[in-house]
Amino acid sequence: MFLTDLLKPKTIAYAHCDLPCGVYDPEQARIEAESCYKIIEKYNASSDDQFKTRAIVIKEERAELAKHHIDVLWSDYFKPEHVQKYPEITELCWKAAKQCSKVKGSLDIGEAKTLLDMIDKIADVWTKAGGPTATRMPKAAAARA
Structure with a gap:
């Protein structure tokens, strides 16, 4: 038997940050969705093909991250x-995750706005549920850390 076998955990836990940390906040998804919205605005205002290509790639990444944060809220926070x-x-989480896919595959700013509205509805429930x-850490505690 090796020392690594003795130290190896019997059970492995999985979470969005692999602890689990207990930090679940729809604001994470909203920031990514806001990025998608702003990227679409910048894409539409640009005539630079190279910029537009980069914008699409980054928007797709941000939409995927928004979806991840919504999924984490749904599966880890909401009991x-x-x-x-x-x-x-x-239904809110399911539809918002689907909307992330629409934003990922679209340059329609209306789709990005719809996603922001959906995340706001999730945030309302999260707040009512004591999220x-x-x-969240109290601001004074975070400042002392």
Whole structure:
């Protein structure tokens, strides 16, 4: 038997940051969605083909990250008691994840705006479900760290 076998964990936990850290916030998805919106604006204002190509690649990455953050909220933060109290959260998260795919494959700024609106609705439920209290550090505590 090797020392590595003794030190190897019996159970491996998986989370968005591999701890799990307990930090779940729709603002992460919103920042990525805002990036998509702004990238589409800049794409439409540009005549530089090289810039436009880069913009598409970056927008697709940001849309995928927004989808990831929505999926993490849905699968790791929202518990059965949240779903019971706020049954709309299931459909909101599912539709928002689908909307991320639309934004990823589109240059329609309306699709990006729709995604932002959906994330805002998720944030409303997250707030009602105690998200800020459960997952955010008080500002004074963060400043002392």
